Amino acid sequence: MTVNDSIVVVLIASSIFYGTPLVFAAVGELLAERSGVLNLGVEGMMLIGAVTAFWSVQHLGGPTWLVLLLATMIGGAAALATSLIHAVLAVSLRANQIVSGLALTIFAGGAGLSSYIGNVGSLGGQPAKHEFTAINLFGLSGVPVLGPIVFHQNALVYASWALVILALAYLYRTRTGLHLRAVGESPQTADVMGVNVARYRYAHTLAGGLLAGVAGAYYSLAITPNWIDGMTSGAGWIAIALVIFAFWRPELTLAGAYLFGLFSSLGFVLQAHQVPLPPELFGSLPYVMTVAVLVIVSTGWAKQRLGAPASLGVPYIREER
Amino acid sequence: MAATAVVLLAAGKDPIATYARLFDRAFIEPGSLSNTMITATPLLLTGLAAAAAFRMRLWNIGAEGQLYLGAVGASGAGLLLRDQSGAVIIAGMIAGGLLFGAGWAVIPGLLKAYFNTNEIITTLMLNYVAGLFLTYLIFGSRSFWRDLSTFSARAFPQGKPLPAAAMWPSFDLNLVVLPFGFVLGVLAAGLLWWLYRSTIFGLQARILGDSQSAARYAGVKTRRVVVTMMALSGALAGLGGASEIGDFRHVLDPRGLQQAGLGYAGIVVAALGRYNPFAVVLVAFLLGGLANAGYSLQGPGFPAGLVGVLQGMILFFALGGELLIHYRISLPLPFGERGLSRQ
Numbered sequence: 292m293t294v295n296d297s298i299v300v301v302l303i304a305s306s307i308f309y310g311t312p313l314v315f316a317a318v319g320e321l322l323a324e325r326s327g328v329l330n331l332g333v334e335g336m337m338l339i340g341a342v343t344a345f346w347s348v349q350h351l352g353g354p355t356w357l358v359l360l361l362a363t364m365i366g367g368a369a370a371l372a373t374s375l376i377h378a379v380l381a382v383s384l385r386a387n388q389i390v391s392g393l394a395l396t397i398f399a400g401g402a403g404l405s406s407y408i409g410n411v412g413s414l415g416g417q418p419a420k421h422e423f424t425a426i427n428l429f430g431l432s433g434v435p436v437l438g439p440i441v442f443h444q445n446a447l448v449y450a451s452w453a454l455v456i457l458a459l460a461y462l463y464r465t466r467t468g469l470h471l472r473a474v475g476e477s478p479q480t481a482d483v484m485g486v487n488v489a490r491y492r493y494a495h496t497l498a499g500g501l502l503a504g505v506a507g508a509y510y511s512l513a514i515t516p517n518w519i520d521g522m523t524s525g526a527g528w529i530a531i532a533l534v535i536f537a538f539w540r541p542e543l544t545l546a547g548a549y550l551f552g553l554f555s556s557l558g559f560v561l562q563a564h565q566v567p568l569p570p571e572l573f574g575s576l577p578y579v580m581t582v583a584v585l586v587i588v589s590t591g592w593a594k595q596r597l598g599a600p601a602s603l604g605v606p607y608i609r610e611e612r
Numbered sequence: 613m614a615a616t617a618v619v620l621l622a623a624g625k626d627p628i629a630t631y632a633r634l635f636d637r638a639f640i641e642p643g644s645l646s647n648t649m650i651t652a653t654p655l656l657l658t659g660l661a662a663a664a665a666f667r668m669r670l671w672n673i674g675a676e677g678q679l680y681l682g683a684v685g686a687s688g689a690g691l692l693l694r695d696q697s698g699a700v701i702i703a704g705m706i707a708g709g710l711l712f713g714a715g716w717a718v719i720p721g722l723l724k725a726y727f728n729t730n731e732i733i734t735t736l737m738l739n740y741v742a743g744l745f746l747t748y749l750i751f752g753s754r755s756f757w758r759d760l761s762t763f764s765a766r767a768f769p770q771g772k773p774l775p776a777a778a779m780w781p782s783f784d785l786n787l788v789v790l791p792f793g794f795v796l797g798v799l800a801a802g803l804l805w806w807l808y809r810s811t812i813f814g815l816q817a818r819i820l821g822d823s824q825s826a827a828r829y830a831g832v833k834t835r836r837v838v839v840t841m842m843a844l845s846g847a848l849a850g851l852g853g854a855s856e857i858g859d860f861r862h863v864l865d866p867r868g869l870q871q872a873g874l875g876y877a878g879i880v881v882a883a884l885g886r887y888n889p890f891a892v893v894l895v896a897f898l899l900g901g902l903a904n905a906g907y908s909l910q911g912p913g914f915p916a917g918l919v920g921v922l923q924g925m926i927l928f929f930a931l932g933g934e935l936l937i938h939y940r941i942s943l944p945l946p947f948g949e950r951g952l953s954r955q
Contacts, residue, residue: 384931394924398927399920402871402917402920529737569753571747578741
């Protein structure tokens with residue numbers, strides 16, 4: 292048994308594997324929230340992404356890498372289209388964003404459109420024809436400790452790292468990123484500066500949808516390569532909680548996502564090591580830990596609401612400026 | 613209606629015929645009105661649960677889990693009191709449902725009150741935990757709720773059936789049979805309306821919903837109001853779980869309860885009723901009719917996911933329509949008064 296088979300290395304590698312969809316979904320939600328739009332429809336959008344990506348994989352022909360790329364893009368595009376509903380309601384019609392987001396999850400979620408698509412396409416109960424598998428990057432997967440953790444992950448894991456760097460650069464190093472933050476903090480000011488508030492809010496809500504769709508595709512093409520109704524089982528909600536843990540900063544979503552990846556994988560790894568505890572206990576671990584971490588975060592920084600965009604969830608009405 | 617017609621057309625159905633059939637199956641055919649009452653009962657109770665909390669902008673999304681716990685409490689009470697008279701068993705089941713639902717909701721209530729933890733996330737996470745707990749009781753353990761009496765029940769896990777005396781009564785009004793849970797729900801709606809309208813607690817809740825700081829200046833014990841309201845909301849959802857057991861299922865059935873998604877549907881009901889208890893009764897009745905007709909139409913050609921799609925779309929249009937209802941052309945305030953008006 293080498294060091295790479297030790298439980299610690301396996302746990303770290305698999306927490307990155309299980310945490311990656313949360314990175315996509317959380318960064319997407321972060322972008323939407325930075326523009327001032329709270330979208331509670333992440334779970335529903337992820338499921339739309341998961342089902343459409345899975346459908347694409349079953350129906351598209353070609354080399355595996357191309358099929359997977361197209362399927363992920365289709366999943367993202369479908370979820371983007373879903374998020375348009377929330378954008379119209381929240382930005383143009385100034386509806387209550389909490390109820391609108393919940394409606395989106397009911398509409399698209401486990402007993403809604405995603406389940407309908409799965410039903411019509413009879414996608415349940417068949418294995419994916421293509422799936423994301425770990426890449427042996429630069430042939431370094433055998434390197435002790437770092438090999439399985441850094442150099443033996445699937446393509447979407449590497450894409451998520453690039454995404455976090457891009458999001459950081461975008462938010463803090465570009466003019467549009469600056470405008471975005473202004474829109475989220477004070478849309479009145481941004482409007483006076485000549486920034487089109489509605490356009491920013493639309494664009495970033497849709498970007499959030501796109502990334503949620505990619506996160507969903509990760510579920511149906513990497514974690515469990517098949518289609519089950521409601522297969523994301525609450526990950527969309529954990530992603531929303533992650534944005535709060537991360538104080539609305541992309542780099543911290545990475546840490547948070549891997550922490551939750553750890554809780555998800557702990558059950559599987561410990562069960563493989565024959566720890567005699569009920570599987571339901573491990574299954575509830577990510578949810579219980581989400582609550583626990585949320586409590587810790589909200590006690591320490593509750594007064595400052597550290598990092599929360601000041602106009603989050605508040606519709607912008609120009610006539611009241 | 614028009615938009616759902618488009619969906620039905622896209623799904624290859626004739627919308628007008630479908631609507632006619634829906635209406636027929638929901639309200640007209642013999643026995644259909646009673647079936648509508650059966651589907652409306654849990655929607656009424658979870659709808660009231662959501663309406664009670666949402667009214668003061670306390671976003672309890674946890675009716676789903678609170679309903680599961682209520683079902684656990686009610687079936688536990690029904691099994692424990694199996695040798696008592698019917699009235700005692702039923703009272704025990706109601707109490708069990710109320711207490712377990714309230715107890716589960718108090719957890720996020722306390723976290724919200726003392727740590728200002730976002731209740732949307734915590735109530736939602738607890739739904740998943742409650743679902744796993746249900747599964748554990750029947751499928752993962754040899755618990756009190758599980759039937760271990762026969763060989764087949766040991767091989768294929770299922771809940772212990774409740775005694776016949778634990779079945780809740782129903783009221784036959786000739787035209788329609790009212791389940792006991794529906795009657796309780798209408799009573800609860802009246803109680804909730806009175807609570808918000810005529811009690812100090814209701815006033816405090818309304819103030820707190822409008823402005824936290826105003827409530828604190830007015831001397832409202834905000835923590836107590838938040839925790840109490842969560843308990844009340846959870847108790848209503850728990851009663852929904854008790855009614856599921858007492859009125860309809862008579863056994864703790866994790867799969868059936870989790871597939872029904874009654875707690876989430878309650879959010880739709882509450883939002884459409886604009887958090888008014890009596891409107892919730894009406895909406896629950898109408899959506900109950902839709903769901904009932906949906907079940908009877910749900911052949912191989914009418915897949916399951918459409919129910920959620922229709923619910924979501926109804927909500928979208930209700931939300932979008934609100935702007936039009938409340939649209940007023942108003943002149944901007946003089947400059948000096950603006951700060952006040954926005955606070």
